[in-house]
Amino acid sequence: MTAYEEGGSVEQFQVVVIGGGVGGLTLALRLAQQNTKVLVIEKDKNPGKIYKGELLQPKSLLHFREMGIDHRIVKTSHPLPTIHTYEMKEAADGTVEESMYIPLHYDRLPVTFPEARMIPHEKLKNIILEEAVKHDSFHYWNPAAFQKFTSMDSKVKQFNRAMVKKEGEEIEIQADFFVGAEGRSSLMRKAMEQQLVTTQYNHHFLTVTFPRPENYTEARMYASHKSFIGLFPLPDNEVRCVLLIKPGDYNRMKKEGLHTFYDPIIQFEPELKDCVTQIESWKKIQLMIPIRHNIHEYVQGNAAIIGDAAHAVHPMAGEGMNLAIQDGAILGDLLNWMFETNNLEPKHLRMFEKVRKKRADRLSLLSHFSALGYAWSFKWYQWGRMFALKRFERHPILHYKHMLNISGVGWWMYTPMDAARFLGPSSMYMRSRFKKRSQKAVFTDQDDYPWRKKRQSSEED
Template identity: 25%
Template sequence: MIEEISTRVCIAGGGPAGMMLGLLLGRAGIDVVVLEKHADFFRDFRGDTVHPSTMNLIDQLGIRDAFERIPHARLPRLDAVVDGIRLHAIDFRSLPKPNRDVTFMPQWDLLDLLAEEARHSPSFRLVMDADVTGVTWTGQHVTGVMAQTPDGELRVRADLTVAADGRDSTVRQALDLGVDQFGVPIDLTWFRLDRPVAPVPDTLGYLRDGSVLITIPRPEYLQCGLLIPKDGFSDVKAAGMDAFRDRIRRVAPRLGSVVDGLRSWDQVKLLSVQIDRVQRWSRGGALCIGDAAHAMSPVFGVGINYAVQDAVAAANILVPVLRESGVGPAAIDRALVRVERRRRMPTTLMQRVQMVVHGVIGRGRDMVVLHNPPTMGERLAIRLVLPLVRPLIARLVGYGFRPERIDADVLGESGSR
């Protein structure tokens, strides 16, 4: 027997975009159901970086105290070690107060926080372990989704269906919106290293001889990502674990004392890096946001934050429409087009910046970014040019191209808690 639920909005996917949109719609009194494929939010590879743009929204939601109770690392400055030379690459202290740093928090903790806050709204419902298998149609109009749960099939009927189910979105595939794929020359291997006994300055990345190692400081360990050539993981494994560890030692000598903690390929996961964007973000009765609309590269760690910005823009535009009594599908569809118009440009610009960075780091192992010691020209650039562009980089990474704010009528009175 098929269980049925009727709601105003059904959101497929409980990631940053889906949970933030569900929270905001619930706060605004809009009936919303969020379907999350897994039984919990714990996934080892999910972005950790919570940028100032997102922290501003956490403050707007009035959940900063709850956020602060979750273990996290906060860095006002992001350093990179390039060919053995430490650079103060990004300094968020140039941004307006109060949020002038980047926060590293496991994404599952952030999602648990958003879900807990959303549950305070009686119009919000979260269904875990509900794997969306397809959409339902009336003619050319989407009317909801089908999902598989441990108890059997679930049909959710909705006036609006939102695809927030990631880069491999089932809903996006069903909508057949067309996807533009942008070639990326790298993939990412993902693993943990213990923190060295001797303190190591917090460092976002190491670059040497064409190798790039990302090091994200989590409370008890370093979450690391080593860039490899696209589709090259089988070659990396064929070379052996000793060669993999040696490569880490070469690019980040200060981590040499802990790299022997990698003993098996079972400790190393592969992220296939991709950049893509749907040609249309919506069709009758359905909208794509977050990775379902645009897969982002790990460059600058903007994925979470752009997904959240999508959700806020969608809530700001949709809530006034969904609150109107007797509003028809045509009015909702017009609002969906407005969401795309607002978010397409900042997404496209950030993806173009990411592709430029990929072009630089994809040049190969012979690439020299800085000489050691630096040449006269490089020293002048470090001393004179970098301080000038550092605030611009902080603004680009911290806020993106169009940071969103939650409208007052979306927040409601509970937004001041």
């Protein structure tokens, strides 16, 4: 008998999700859609004011399609089929000229959504929440904060009951499974006694959203030997901007005035002058300190952690929010399968870790390397980056591999052969073999949901 079926005086759920961020809500929607009784505990009453991830990778869109909410997301977001990157030559007097143009093409991917999409973070969460509350099996306590586990068998890491603070009252709850989706500071991770492996960086970012001209619809990244700026159009004629700075620059810039923020943006994108200068206060501009952390295990007993609780990644490749969504979608499918087939032994949760950990680790590393590409302000460093980027862009296999891997749609391992491709002529590849191999690298339902095969084979038996 499951804890949920046992009943009693304590409130019972099949799954309790701690944290109603984008990862927790995606998980809960997937569970509620299959009538799994789920409780989401979210401590913040009001929508978050800090900027978070807004770029949706194609794989996240595919998961939302499986959940039947892609049309709402497409309607509310801005498409980016290509990211235009420009390497700029910056003279001592601050004048800049283009040295190299490198387009990164999502539209080469053989998938339903061959594009990234920009959507305001809170709007995305609202869509998921609005869809989830349509289901009776979805329960949302907000504001309410998870505090601690009150009953657990530490030998087998079986978490039984938890204490939640809701409207000043302490309420005990019970569940068959607990999921920590509380972001970077995770009490669940602590309860699982998972040690963080952390990487820090030699740079920070300033980030802000401001108005854009209607025809400014393409994503652009500008880099010189000492500057980096990303400009990503959002719907409703807004653009999200990120500016790389050195630690300590933020305080200096604040002292010197807002022009220190406007100037680098106008320097690379003069047509945004009238837009960026509409930012009237430093309060609107957010300091973002990139960090990367990993842990060894995402699952212990009947508990799992997803999203930033399990893996924070450097934001350069736009992966953080996507990893959280993809974790939520895949863990949700597994838990539904466990309840549907009455396979409730916690050991089955390990299948989530098997599918997701390798993918998250790879994308964390890819984001880390992307960050290193912009980490030092030397001219020779920029020349090296330009050489590498151009080689990646012009070779069809290398370009495809990169876009496939960052999109989350598949994984095509980098091999020693890539070194030859990197250095050799771009015509050095066989079109027919490329087509076959490139399709094989796309994740199938079998790769995403291996437990479904178990269902099929047990039905066949």
